[in-house]
Amino acid sequence: GAVVSQHPSRVICKSGTSVKIECRSLDFQATTMFWYRQFPKQSLMLMATSNEGSKATYEQGVEKDKFLINHASLTLSTLTVTSAHPEDSSFYICSARSGLAGAPSGDTQYFGPGTRLTVL
Amino acid sequence: GQNIDQPTEMTATEGAIVQINCTYQTSGFNGLFWYQQHAGEAPTFLSYNVLDGLEEKGRFSSFLSRSKGYSYLLLKELQMKDSASYLCAVNRGTDSWGKLQFGAGTQVVVTP
Numbered sequence: 001g002a003v004v005s006q007h008p009s010r011v012i013c014k015s016g017t018s019v020k021i022e023c024r025s026l027d028f029q030a031t032t033m034f035w036y037r038q039f040p041k042q043s044l045m046l047m048a049t050s051n052e053g054s055k056a057t058y059e060q061g062v063e064k065d066k067f068l069i070n071h072a073s074l075t076l077s078t079l080t081v082t083s084a085h086p087e088d089s090s091f092y093i094c095s096a097r098s099g100l101a102g103a104p105s106g107d108t109q110y111f112g113p114g115t116r117l118t119v120l
Numbered sequence: 121g122q123n124i125d126q127p128t129e130m131t132a133t134e135g136a137i138v139q140i141n142c143t144y145q146t147s148g149f150n151g152l153f154w155y156q157q158h159a160g161e162a163p164t165f166l167s168y169n170v171l172d173g174l175e176e177k178g179r180f181s182s183f184l185s186r187s188k189g190y191s192y193l194l195l196k197e198l199q200m201k202d203s204a205s206y207l208c209a210v211n212r213g214t215d216s217w218g219k220l221q222f223g224a225g226t227q228v229v230v231t232p
Contacts, residue, residue, distance in 0.1 A: 034219070034220070036222075041224075042224060043124075043207070043222040043223055043224040043225060044163070044207070044209075044220075044222040045222075046219055046220065046221070049219065091160075093162050093163075095220075109165075109220070110165075111155075111162040111163050111164070112162055113161060113162045114160070114161065114162045116160070
């Protein structure tokens with residue numbers, strides 16, 4: 001199946017610093033990427049939808065100035081957590097949509113391995 | 121409101137069958153997914169239902185009733201490696217590859 005990578009897999013930072021997380025589709029071009037956040041023992045919550053070459057669409061309650069998303073190419077989207085605080089500590093997961101033409105199948109959205117962010 | 125409900129935890133014995141139910145109330149519906157997630161890892165795709173009925177894929181089957189807002193995932197011949205969290209997710213997008221809203225997940229514990 002398609003492969004999506006995330007970097008870094010784990011990051012620990014001090015409060016007030018910014019952290020950038022990269023999401024790459026390795027063997028396909030992703031027209032759309034999604035960013036999710038998951039707190040322990042909770043569901044994945046969609047934060048934003050990232051389309052190549054255009055501004056990201058944020059879900060209600062997600063601060064766009066705090067979570068900066070850039071989708072510079074069809075294989076790369078970045079999420080920058082600006083001025084991170086301990087409450088931003090979470091598991092951040094991206095997914096990439098392959099955008100293939102034709103009848104949809106269930107596996108056209110592929111998840112990255114996730115990034116564990118810990119803010120001290 | 122938007123709700124996707126599934127049980128928090130289920131325990132079953134190796135070799136047995138377990139059925140995980142999911143009920144949903146969402147403003148849009150364009151298919152329902154089941155994912156498996158091991159602790160600290162990303163979800164992996166298991167199944168997708170957009171029409172009513174049963175979809176079978178090896179040891180895993182998934183059922184959907186759109187009129188009842190109900191789905192289940194059936195795991196047969198349970199193996200120890202099936203111990204994981206199982207996530208029900210509804211596609212609320214305007215097309216079939218749109219936004220996913222996830223349930224909180226059902227932790228399945230398989231015992232020897």
